[in-house]
Amino acid sequence: MAKIYPFRGVRYNRRKIEDLSLVVTPPYDVISEEEQQAYYKRHTNNAIRLDKALVTEKDDKTDNPYTRAAADFQKWRQNGVLIRDETPGFYLTTVTFPIEGKSVTRYGLIGAVQLEPFESGVILPHEETFSKVKSERLELMKACHANFSHIFSVYSDKDGLLQTLKDHIQQISPEAEFTDDSGHFHRMWRITDPKLCRQVTEAMEQRRLFIADGHHRYETALNYREWVRQNDPDFDETHPANFIMMYLCAVEDQGLIILPTHRLLPSVAAETRQHFMQQAAQYFDIEKFDRDGADPGQAVEQLDKSLHKHRNDHIIGLVMKDEPACYALVLKPGVMETLFGDEIAAPLQGLDVTVLTRLILMKLMGFDKQNLDDHSLIGYTSSHDEAVELVENGDYDMAFILNPPTNEQVRKIAEAGLTMPRKTTFYYPKAVTGQVFNQLER
Incomplete structure (x- = not known):
């Protein structure tokens, strides 16, 4: 060895x-x-x-x-x-x-x-x-x-x-x-x-x-x-x-x-964001947290709690520009296996970042592999607060908030000879x- x-x-x-x-x-x-x-x-x-x-x-x-x-x-x-x-x-x-x-x-x-x-x-x-x-x-x-x-x-x-x-x-x-x-x-x-x-x-x-x-x-x-x-x-x-x-x-x-690596998307039109939410409802149970109350930060706290609660499930947080709510997208059972079958190995299907990359970015939003490598089309941060702030300030239009993979997941995927999407882990x-x-x- x-x-x-x-x-x-x-x-x-x-x-x-x-x-x-x-x-x-x-x-x-x-x-x-x-x-x-x-x-x-x-x-x-x-x-x-x-x-x-x-x-x-x-x-x-x-x-x-x-x-x-x-x-x-x-x-x-x-x-x-x-x-x-x-x-x-x-x-x-x-x-x-x-x-x-x-x-x-x-x-x-x-x-x-x-x-x-x-x-x-x-x-x-x-x-x-x-x-x-x-x-x-x-x-x-x-x-x-x-x-x-x-x-x-x-x-x-x-x-x-x-x-x-x-x-x-x-x-x-x-x-x-x-x-x-x-x-x-x-x-x-x-x-x-x-x-x-x-x-x-x-x-x-x-x-x-x-x-x-x-x-x-x-x-x-x-x-x-x-x-x-x-x-x-x-x-x-x-x-x-x-x-x-x-x-x-x-x-x-x-x-x-391991810290998560959140994804940030610029230049996503309001109509595109609305269409995405309509499509996402086919594959995700969507929890909505209103941000237009006396304490907008409370909605983000509720999102954090939901991410923690569902950390062993597939859950992705979403914050969008000019949107008075943030969302938790909880994947419906069997979706990844039905859509991708043998195309994506089971250990990789078990990663939230795979759900984000293959289902959300590529299938629902039309990204290809070249787009995923283009830093003008997708940004990254390991800070949840920074991701939210960058959307609120108008620097980005969408932020997808992730839970981090576990060390055990990393070990199993490496042992299986598989590779995760880029920017999956931040030690x-x-x-x-x-x-x-x-x-x-x-």
Whole structure:
């Protein structure tokens, strides 16, 4: 099964960078242009300059975001801003954050995982990906020969490996502690004990890994390995390009939180919205919550309660522009099986996002697969409040509010070799970039 090993991580030199909060960032794919500029200004050695360097009008084949990232990565290693650990190790991290009024902690183990094609069934995806993003990431890897951000994956901790690691770190001091922009508290320990490292490797050999976040980066790493194979005469099975840096989280971890990803539609005419509601009544029982009373927010609260009440059923919330009500669409029994039969596998039929994508967006609203990839036609947010606000402000005409899938659903779908629609899961919080990098050169 999965082969995971300790590695010689490249980390910020704490003698030069005392406060890691100045140099870490969220993953590249959730950073806006404004945030990108802010990270640039925050510190001259911020990880943004490596993982998502600025684009300029003068960019060409010899001077572009990828070449500049490569130059910075080399310079920072030469001047001691970044240092490579002398011996291999695993990196155990924690992030403590509030959720639903309580504080929870998630544990993540960072190691070097041997790349496997998805067909092997060892490392499994659960979402489809965008090809444009993969090509952009490949250019960065070719220029820098490094992993700057890790793949977030999930495994089943049947033998209590996480507890063993927790016990171990009680005996050693953390290598790093910092609080990020969201107020989340991070800690990291380096695990170098040879016996424990072997125990981690042996335990993971019995496991499959499920990619939670970072499908683009994983597929890019497979393409990068093939590129190295073709261009490096010294390539063999021990070459660093055979491995990818992963952040591994136990599915049993109470801190492993999935948030929903709500859908937002712009430019939907009032007549189209009205026609949709008429069609939807064939397939859904529709609950209506009036918003024109003394407290319009009460209707949204009622919708929230309905979503929670029916969280084990198929239910989708709906808020529309200039509409004095919001709605809960509860799927009638047998609809998906009747409409799609063997076309959609049973585990996928069990997802609210499949109902939204295939029945609502494609069948009732006429979207095709190309439309689903067009961000000018469909927007996303993991915040229920933001989704409602964006419709109320007129930025969007319709918001479809979802419950999140469960970790168990993700596991079953991945094990079945199936993939969810894009933007199905949002693991919260994202694993930060900048705690440790992985150099892919010997």
